[in-house]
Amino acid sequence: IDEFYDIVDNAKTLIDGDLNADDAFAAIDLVTGFGGEAKKLSKSLGIIGDKALSNVDDVADAATAGTTAVKYSDDLAKAAENAYPKLAGKVETHHIAPKYLGGTKNGPTVKLNAAYHQLITNKFRSIHGYGKGPVNSAERQEIMGQVYRELPLPPGIE
Numbered sequence: 001i002d003e004f005y006d007i008v009d010n011a012k013t014l015i016d017g018d019l020n021a022d023d024a025f026a027a028i029d030l031v032t033g034f035g036g037e038a039k040k041l042s043k044s045l046g047i048i049g050d051k052a053l054s055n056v057d058d059v060a061d062a063a064t065a066g067t068t069a070v071k072y073s074d075d076l077a078k079a080a081e082n083a084y085p086k087l088a089g090k091v092e093t094h095h096i097a098p099k100y101l102g103g104t105k106n107g108p109t110v111k112l113n114a115a116y117h118q119l120i121t122n123k124f125r126s127i128h129g130y131g132k133g134p135v136n137s138a139e140r141q142e143i144m145g146q147v148y149r150e151l152p153l154p155p156g157i158e
Helices: 002-016 021-032 035-044 056-064 074-083 114-127 137-150
Strands: 091-095 109-113
Touching (some): 074 109, 074 114, 114 137
Antiparallel strands (some): 091 109
16 A cells, blocks of 8 residues: 555656646556556545546545554545545435445435545446446445445444
């Protein structure tokens, strides 16, 4: 993870110099060989895309703070709001088993900070792209496990 922070810092420096995110990661990849992996991890955390990486440290710090088993915290939600300021202060309903993966329309839901919901949605889509169709129950459980280990739901939600 330390290598990731160094790579992201370098990408931020390049982007601040008017280089877009794709070009910044390509330049890092040429020098270090890690640009592609850093880009994948950044995208899976939902922290790059059309926008610059200005909040990547907040999101990465919150997602990895102090332990290998990430626990939900207000810091995760605040970091998500820093990454998605237009969603700050809003609440959205999240289907715990996403409908596009085959979860039921009336399945269990939870109200989430909209920005944190966006991070979770981006993570799901990075693992199994939207529009690919539903998966079987075992695959859905595996994907959900991957997402919720990294971006857990608030306490009391199973």
